[in-house]
Structures are given as structure tokens and as C-alpha cells.
Amino acid sequence: MAHMQSVPAQQGNGSMRGYVGGFLLSVVLTAAAFGLVMHCTFPAQTAMIALSILAFVQIVVHLVFFLHIDMSAGQRWNVMALGYTALAALFLIGGTMWVMHNVSMNMMSR
Template identity: 60%
Template sequence: MAHAHSIDTGAGHGSVRSYVIGFVLSVVLTAAAFGLVMQQSLGQTDTIIAIAVLAFIQVLVHLVFFLHMNTSSSQRWNVVAFGFTMLVAVIVIGGTLWVMHNVGHHMMSR
């Protein structure tokens, strides 16, 4: 008595249209960051900030169009897991930068 079980993982599959939109947005964001650096139209600090903003937007594009993460109830655990991962990454990276800054500061003051 074999029973066929269907397991709903909650993972949505995108259409070709959504993949093409995601790809075009990714290419445009990458080209914009490349253009900022090549044209040298902004100062160094402004360029770094602009690239960081473009990178953040590109991460969001990838999450929505390629990983299909959204706020629906079927994606709730994926969003929670991603949020926890980002929190841990911020703590680890921020802590590392803080420690390295303090080490550099204390080493240079002698």
C-alpha cells in the first residue's frame, strides 16, 4: 500500500519574465557601479557610498527575482532565517572591524 506523498516546500518558481527582469536589473546595476568607477565623476568617498547602495539594491534584486523571497506566509521561515544570517554577519563583521580598529589604534599610539 504505497501512498504518494506530496511535500509542499513553499518554494515558488519564477517565470521567464521575472528571471529576465532580474537579469536586466542586475546588469544595469553592475554597469552603473562600473560606470561610476570608470568615469570618476564622484569623489572617492561618494563613489564608495554609491557602490555600496547599488550593491545593496542588487542583493535585494537577487533575493526577490532569483531566490523568490517575499513576505508571503509560505516564505516566512526563509525570511526569518535570512534575517538571522544577516544579523550574525553584521555582528561578526562589525566586531572584527571594531577589534581591528582598536588594535591598530593601540599599536600606533606607542
């Protein structure tokens, strides 16, 4: 027991302050998106753009405050894996939308 090494509490983990801050930001962003939809204060296209921006900010908050992904050298592989996943998702979603649009246009002509 006398030879046990003490591990710093903050190594690889976030602090309580960081978790609470991330939680509060998440709640505020979620409430903003919910309020935007419930009160219908913007036209539909503007609301969709605002919701997309709020969703992107929410993703960044979760990545930084809860998953602890940053641009440090130690996180380089995690950031590259995240970038690859995002690129693959964009290809998948974009390709699906393109195919569905083409199918829709080809079915309309008959």
C-alpha cells in the first residue's frame, strides 16, 4: 500500500466546473431551439438555419465539455477520427439526398 502512486484527479477527466458549465450551455441551447420552434417567430427557412446553427454549437459543446476533444497534440488521432466520421456522414447523407432527388425527378416525368 505504501508504494501506490497517486494519480492526479484532473488527468484525462474534466472538472466539476467544466461539466456543470457544459450542462448549463446544453440546457440553454436546447431551450433556445425549443423556444424557436414553439413560438414560430421566424419564417420556416430562417428557423431551419437557426436550428442547424444551434445544433452545430450543441455538438461542439458536447465534444469539448464532455468528450474532452480539443486541438492538442495528444488528441490529434481523435480529431482525425472525428473528421473522418463527419466526412463519411456527409457523403452518406448527401449521396442519399442526391439519389432520392433524382428518383423523385425521374418518377415525376412519367
